[in-house]
Amino acid sequence: MITVLLPGVLRADAGGSARLDVDASGTLGGVLDALGVRWPRLARRLRDEQGELRRYVNVYVDGEDCRRLAGLATPVRDGAEIQLLPSVAGG
Amino acid sequence: MTVLMAIGTGKGLYLARSVDDRKRWELSGPHFPMTQVYAAAIDRRGGRPRLLVGVTSSHWGPSVSVSDDLGETWQESDPPPVAFPEDTGEKVARVWQIAPGPPGQPQRVYAGVEPSALFVSDDGGMTYELVRGLWDHPHRPTWTPGFGGKCIHTVLPHPGEPDTVLVAMSTGGVYRTTDGGKSWSATNTGIKAYFLPDQFPEYGQCVHKVARNLDRPDQMFAQNHHGVYRSDDGGVTWKSIADGLPADFGFPMVAHPHRPGVIYNFPLIADGRRFPPDFRCRVFRSEDAGAGWTALSDGLPDGPFYPTVLRDAMCADDAYPAGIYFGTRSGEVYASADEGDSWQQVAAHLPDVLCVRAAVVS
Numbered sequence A: 001m002i003t004v005l006l007p008g009v010l011r012a013d014a015g016g017s018a019r020l021d022v023d024a025s026g027t028l029g030g031v032l033d034a035l036g037v038r039w040p041r042l043a044r045r046l047r048d049e050q051g052e053l054r055r056y057v058n059v060y061v062d063g064e065d066c067r068r069l070a071g072l073a074t075p076v077r078d079g080a081e082i083q084l085l086p087s088v089a090g091g
Numbered sequence B: 001m002t003v004l005m006a007i008g009t010g011k012g013l014y015l016a017r018s019v020d021d022r023k024r025w026e027l028s029g030p031h032f033p034m035t036q037v038y039a040a041a042i043d044r045r046g047g048r049p050r051l052l053v054g055v056t057s058s059h060w061g062p063s064v065s066v067s068d069d070l071g072e073t074w075q076e077s078d079p080p081p082v083a084f085p086e087d088t089g090e091k092v093a094r095v096w097q098i099a100p101g102p103p104g105q106p107q108r109v110y111a112g113v114e115p116s117a118l119f120v121s122d123d124g125g126m127t128y129e130l131v132r133g134l135w136d137h138p139h140r141p142t143w144t145p146g147f148g149g150k151c152i153h154t155v156l157p158h159p160g161e162p163d164t165v166l167v168a169m170s171t172g173g174v175y176r177t178t179d180g181g182k183s184w185s186a187t188n189t190g191i192k193a194y195f196l197p198d199q200f201p202e203y204g205q206c207v208h209k210v211a212r213n214l215d216r217p218d219q220m221f222a223q224n225h226h227g228v229y230r231s232d233d234g235g236v237t238w239k240s241i242a243d244g245l246p247a248d249f250g251f252p253m254v255a256h257p258h259r260p261g262v263i264y265n266f267p268l269i270a271d272g273r274r275f276p277p278d279f280r281c282r283v284f285r286s287e288d289a290g291a292g293w294t295a296l297s298d299g300l301p302d303g304p305f306y307p308t309v310l311r312d313a314m315c316a317d318d319a320y321p322a323g324i325y326f327g328t329r330s331g332e333v334y335a336s337a338d339e340g341d342s343w344q345q346v347a348a349h350l351p352d353v354l355c356v357r358a359a360v361v362s
Helices: A008-014 A028-038 A040-046
Strands: A002-005 A019-022 A057-061 A081-086 B003-009 B012-018 B026-031 B035-043 B050-057 B061-067 B094-100 B109-114 B117-121 B151-157 B165-170 B173-177 B207-212 B220-224 B228-231 B263-265 B283-286 B294-296 B314-316 B324-327 B333-336 B344-347 B353-360
Touching (some): A002 A028, A008 A040, A019 A028, A028 A040, A040 A057, B003 B035, B003 B050, B003 B324, B012 B035, B012 B344, B035 B109, B035 B353, B050 B094, B151 B207, B173 B207, B263 B314, B314 B353, B324 B353, B333 B353
Parallel strands (some): A002 A081, B035 B094
Antiparallel strands (some): A002 A019, A057 A081, B003 B012, B003 B353, B035 B050, B050 B061, B094 B109, B109 B117, B109 B151, B151 B165, B165 B173, B207 B220, B263 B283, B283 B294, B314 B324, B324 B333
């Protein structure tokens, strides 16, 4: 089981939840695929229609920025914590 | 009579409502704060006013939201409302235009997007599919972005011929289908592209906006990147109507909702400088399909005026007499309840205004 932590701005797309338990493992991309089955609107906020992580969406796997790891191919262990955060952007 | 105005800005949507024949306006917002709202439509087909907006979040991407209660609540599809199929390899950057279809197809809505593509909805604007006929056009790989992006910003469904639709893009120009989107032809004859070696090419023009009156649908008016034009043959050929204007550059072009041949625009000196002529805030109206133009400024700012009015930041409502509206990149919105003869400021200090749309909603 993977725990996914959501920022406030995305909780409306996940039934108001701040944290979701996702029954998935393997890679970050696989976890986001599983997340999208239950919460498709949440999933499309994170990735575009070609499956790429949106530029100003940051994803941390056990506290590490996935872009410093293997991106969507980053391995995710059972019990991992994935945190979604908007990056610093806007004016 | 209640008139609703949707004001799309660089930081969200604002709604202005008037219940006293457009004398006073009550403003609400921002709705969708910190999103860019390039497209809005008020669709009165189907027995209810439906408000549709194209919103783009820098973080969370583009989407389309729909409200059937004048902006009190919003619905958005779970799957992406507007998205390229996987085989295209493309991604929607933003929705630039939402255009309700013809009266006989009350569930049909079109969306023009960046990068230049047309999408069509048959569920009232909730979800859209790519119009492959235009996407597969052999010209498409050579369409290039204008300063604002490579986009289809104008979609004009023919009110009486459901298979006929005209689109305009920057750059690329005007394209038209008469077979329901299966095939498309570039129809830019007469429109100049001063920035190209061949100044009258088949396509590649930077057309900024095209408008038509639904009661005379084969007469169209275009504001070009230098040049103002009229077509009397459904958008196939074009001739200049810029002679009576102080400048032939600008972005918006608006057709009067009830009086064919009456049009409005907001000229700018260009191209190296883009300011209103003489730094004066004036809307120009023609009542004879572009043969002559009249400056309208009663109630508009007297002093030096520098902002631009963007291509979708001017519109008409459908009341009698018609209301005319425009918003500026400096966040001011002006309204006329008498077809442009006099104006009042409706809003100020908003974020930059990207689009305005207004309609009688009850």
